[in-house]
Amino acid sequence: MPSFRATLQITGLRPGHAPEEVMDMAVAAVGAAHVVEANQLDIVAGTPRITVRFMVEASEHDAENQFARNAAVSMAHGVNTVASSGALRTYRRQTGKWLAI
Known part of the structure; x- marks a missing residue:
């Protein structure tokens, strides 16, 4: 199964919600x-950024990429209920590198 990751900048926490x-x-x-493989929190240039790594069911390359983009949008939508966010990016693992899709 192809591996993807979605990253999202976190710009603030909504009132009444805990950071976790x-x-x-x-x-x-x-x-x-999708199956979530890992997640992490990084601070990049002073801004928190979350990363969720996940797998998409194998199918046609473009369809896999679209499933991954949809998962990233769902992630951002869910996060925006508890925090405000910035840039959302989606990457595909290919030939040992993370390539933006």
């Missing part, structure tokens, strides 16, 4: 349709 809810929501949103 951000990653919980991200993993739940992606995990609703």
Whole structure:
């Protein structure tokens, strides 16, 4: 199964929500349709960024990419219920590198 990752900048926490809810929501949103392999939080240039790595069921290359994009959008939508966010990016693991799709 092809491996993908979605990254999302976190720009703020919505009132009444705990920081751990951000990653919980991200993993739940992606995990609703795909197998989540890993997740992590990084601070890049002072801005928190979450990453969720997941697998998509093998099919046709473009369809796999679209499933991954849809998963990333679902992740951002879910996270936006507990936090405000910035840039969303989706990557595919190919020939040992993460390539933007």
